[in-house]
Amino acid sequence: MYFMNTVHSASDIEKNLVAVYARMAEAAKRAGRDPSSITLVAVSKFHPRESVLEAIQAGQYIFGENRVQEAAAKFPPIQVVTPEVSVHLIGGLQTNKARDAVRIATMIESLDRPALADALDRAAQAEGRLPDLLIEVNTGSEPQKYGVPVGEADGFIRTCRQRFGDKLRGLMCIPPVGIDPTPHFVMLRTLAQTHGLGILSMGMSADFEQAIMQGATHVRVGSAIFGARSVVGTCV
Numbered sequence: 005m006y007f008m009n010t011v012h013s014a015s016d017i018e019k020n021l022v023a024v025y026a027r028m029a030e031a032a033k034r035a036g037r038d039p040s041s042i043t044l045v046a047v048s049k050f051h052p053r054e055s056v057l058e059a060i061q062a063g064q065y066i067f068g069e070n071r072v073q074e075a076a077a078k079f080p081p082i083q084v085v086t087p088e089v090s091v092h093l094i095g096g097l098q099t100n101k102a103r104d105a106v107r108i109a110t111m112i113e114s115l116d117r118p119a120l121a122d123a124l125d126r127a128a129q130a131e132g133r134l135p136d137l138l139i140e141v142n143t144g145s146e147p148q149k150y151g152v153p154v155g156e157a158d159g160f161i162r163t164c165r166q167r168f169g170d171k172l173r174g175l176m177c178i179p180p181v182g183i184d185p186t187p188h189f190v191m192l193r194t195l196a197q198t199h200g201l202g203i204l205s206m207g208m209s210a211d212f213e214q215a216i217m218q219g220a221t222h223v224r225v226g227s228a229i230f231g232a233r234s235v236v237g238t239c240v
């Protein structure tokens with residue numbers, strides 16, 4: 005891997021990235037999968053620009069952020085210097101942030117309701133670009149969580165497919181805290197297979213290996229790379 009050959013002394017973030025990639029490869033091997041079929045989205049929310057720059061130094065170019073405003077402040081200046089850096093928006097998205105989201109994101113992973121689909125469609129017309137889209141499914145049927153309810157997922161996926169075509173790439177989920185996430189990963193995979201969608205964004209620091217065992221193509225890992233966040237709550 006590129007980042008194992010860098011000349012500067014390894015930072016904590018670099019060491020953490022190396023460790024996460026090694027764990028991903030190990031899980032892929034156990035699952036009989038090609039490690040290169042799994043993308044690491046490094047979740048840098050609440051971490052400063054310097055941490056992102058350290059990760060870039062270590063060869064990481066794909067980042068995840070929950071809040072549009074934070075992403076819009078942090079990333080465009082970095083992308084001036086390193087244009088290949090891309091941002092996935094992974095947090096609940098307000099319709100009034102759709103235009104900024106469409107402007108800065110390579111992928112929006114949290115499409116979860118018709119009003120947001122409308123707003124993203126309008127924003128895409130205005131901006132002349134549309135990021136890749138994932139539909140977030142509330143696999144645990146938790147009332148406080150983002151994500152389309154499981155019972156409405158089939159219909160919502162179909163209407164989004166009609167509307168966004170190939171830009172609808174797949175599904176994302178955040179299983180409930182404190183329970184075995186595997187049934188949720190299986191549910192998401194089954195739903196994606198039913199609809200012929202290729203991307204499965206599932207698995208975070210605590211459970212990305214289990215997600216890889218169940219077919220995750222994208223894992224969203226924050227604290228295992230950047231350390232604990234100073235602001236807690238609101239994030240999932």
Ligand SMILES: *Cc1c(COP(=O)(O)O)cnc(C)c1O
Nearest residue numbers: 047094208209224225226227239
């Ligand atoms: C914060 C967050 C993550 C990363 O969580 P960690 O436990 O720090 O790895 C992944 N996905 C979403 C949607 C998040 O909000």
